[in-house]
Amino acid sequence: MCNSELPQFLIGSEGGESRELDDIDMRKISGHYREEEEEDEDQSERQIMVGICSMMKKSKSKPMTEILERLCKFEYITVVIFPEEVILSEPVEKWPLCDCLISFHSKGFPLDKAVSYTKLRNPLLINDLNMQYFIQDRREVYRILQEEGIDLPRYAVLNRDPDRPEECNLVESEDHVEVNGEVFHKPFVEKPVSAEDHNVYIYYPTSAGGGSQRLFRKIGSRSSVYSPESTVRKTGSYIYEEFMPTDGTDVKVYTVGPDYAHAEARKSPALDGKVERDSEGKEIRYPVMLTAMEKLVARKVCLAFKQTVCGFDLLRANGHSFVCDVNGFSFVKNSMKYYDDCAKVLGNMVMRELAPQLHIPWSIPMEAEDIPIVPTTSGTMMELRCVIAVIRHGDRTPKQKMKMEVRNALFFELFEKYGGYKSGKLKLKKPKQLQGVVCLCPPPRVLSFRYGHFSGINRKVQLTYLPNGQPKASSEEEGMCTVGLLR
Numbered sequence: 001m002c003n004s005e006l007p008q009f010l011i012g013s014e015g016g017e018s019r020e021l022d023d024i025d026m027r028k029i030s031g032h033y034r035e036e037e038e039e040d041e042d043q044s045e046r047q048i049m050v051g052i053c054s055m056m057k058k059s060k061s062k063p064m065t066e067i068l069e070r071l072c073k074f075e076y077i078t079v080v081i082f083p084e085e086v087i088l089s090e091p092v093e094k095w096p097l098c099d100c101l102i103s104f105h106s107k108g109f110p111l112d113k114a115v116s117y118t119k120l121r122n123p124l125l126i127n128d129l130n131m132q133y134f135i136q137d138r139r140e141v142y143r144i145l146q147e148e149g150i151d152l153p154r155y156a157v158l159n160r161d162p163d164r165p166e167e168c169n170l171v172e173s174e175d176h177v178e179v180n181g182e183v184f185h186k187p188f189v190e191k192p193v194s195a196e197d198h199n200v201y202i203y204y205p206t207s208a209g210g211g212s213q214r215l216f217r218k219i220g221s222r223s224s225v226y227s228p229e230s231t232v233r234k235t236g237s238y239i240y241e242e243f244m245p246t247d248g249t250d251v252k253v254y255t256v257g258p259d260y261a262h263a264e265a266r267k268s269p270a271l272d273g274k275v276e277r278d279s280e281g282k283e284i285r286y287p288v289m290l291t292a293m294e295k296l297v298a299r300k301v302c303l304a305f306k307q308t309v310c311g312f313d314l315l316r317a318n319g320h321s322f323v324c325d326v327n328g329f330s331f332v333k334n335s336m337k338y339y340d341d342c343a344k345v346l347g348n349m350v351m352r353e354l355a356p357q358l359h360i361p362w363s364i365p366m367e368a369e370d371i372p373i374v375p376t377t378s379g380t381m382m383e384l385r386c387v388i389a390v391i392r393h394g395d396r397t398p399k400q401k402m403k404m405e406v407r408n409a410l411f412f413e414l415f416e417k418y419g420g421y422k423s424g425k426l427k428l429k430k431p432k433q434l435q436g437v438v439c440l441c442p443p444p445r446v447l448s449f450r451y452g453h454f455s456g457i458n459r460k461v462q463l464t465y466l467p468n469g470q471p472k473a474s475s476e477e478e479g480m481c482t483v484g485l486l487r
Contacts, residue, residue, distance in 0.1 A: 252313060
């Protein structure tokens with residue numbers, strides 16, 4: 001691909017000015033670059049500047065790059081990446097200008113400065129910045145989840161705070177702990193209250209050999225190790241929660257707004273601590289279909305934490321789904337479908353909110369059917385998204401029907417008795433009516449054998465008046481259970 005076909009990202013600099021990543025001053029229109037002879041022309045149409053304010057490691061990650069490439073295909077959107085040195089060193093007054101801000105906390109990011117920038121410039125926020133303070137504290141995360149009525153494991157908080165001694169009551173026994181009056185039998189989980197601390201311990205009962213499994217951020221091919229230590233940590237504040245017996249997997253859910261959620265499962269780090277990786281060294285994950293209730297949970301999490309792009313963890317146990325962690329801004333890795341969907345949802349969201357304010361003529365485009373073409377090891381081919389089956393059981397007894405012509409006056413009397421002459425047809429279903437028909441017929445003509453024994457007329461009798469004789473039966477009429485009345 002030549003340079004003129006690459007998507008454009010601008011790096012912001014002091015005073016609101018911008019430069020392109022490779023120092024070429026170009027502007028994007030309709031997802032394509034102008035030819036060199038047109039580069040100096042003024043751009044007549046107003047562009048919506050979408051700012052990316054995060055640590056450079058995040059801004060230049062593969063998922064972010066994939067999504068921004070697609071976001072740039074919107075005619076009126078230009079992406080501006082805030083340089084890390086500007087974010088860390090410059091006052092917010094010198095940060096680049098933008099109409100919409102995508103900003104999120106990670107290690108080393110000055111969240112306070114980002115909040116000050118939003119107060120100064122008041123851009124449209126994709127992810128609320130003030131709520132990101134709460135996401136960094138597991139106590140606040142659990143409180144918000146509880147307030148929203150979202151299921152989470154039974155838990156208790158141990159705050160080792162000298163100012164709040166009433167919240168630091170811990171009694172430890174061989175196979176259980178009591179935290180502020182709440183008892184947790186082993187196995188139970190011990191989490192640091194800081195969401196930035198990933199050293200989560202799972203303690204096992206003596207009947208299972210005791211000890212603990214110590215989880216941590218992935219290092220190479222390991223995500224946890226076993227330790228013979230069975231006593232809980234004595235320094236720091238922790239959340240103690242009931243261990244959820246899953247099927248050995250964790251479900252990772254990624255929202256893009258309240259109406260979109262992508263889910264995948266991975267091997268639980270609590271199993272043996274060994275990370276499953278594919279031939280390219282990437283952690284193996286499996287696509288997951290969310291239930292209707294889980295989709296509702298995803299919507300609630302997205303809205304409760306005011307994070308349009310948000311990741312959280314689900315545990316499926318005992319027939320229920322429990323939220324055990326909310327990670328905030330998170331992207332799916334290695335899913336082209338997700339990249340397409342994420343950029344489309346974000347682009348439409350930005351245009352819907354800002355196009356009217358900036359007097360940009362725009363409406364949500366009507367697109368052709370999205371054909372699911374995906375790359376595979378065997379080349380590009382269509383992806384099977386679902387199988388729909390309509391199934392009807394075949395466990396029934398074949399119908400037993402008899403069709404005959406009669407001239408006996410008793411049948412005409414029966415026909416007249418039940419008003420058959422009004423329409424020329426009569427249908428008898430009541431037991432008393434069927435018994436009357438049986439009484440009229442000689443036994444050999446009405447005997448029907450079912451499973452080797454006599455059952456008589458057990459469903460209905462249809463009588464049709466035929467003044468001109470029996471017509472030639474059509475393919476549909478053949479097999480009808482009728483009695484023809486002939487004069």
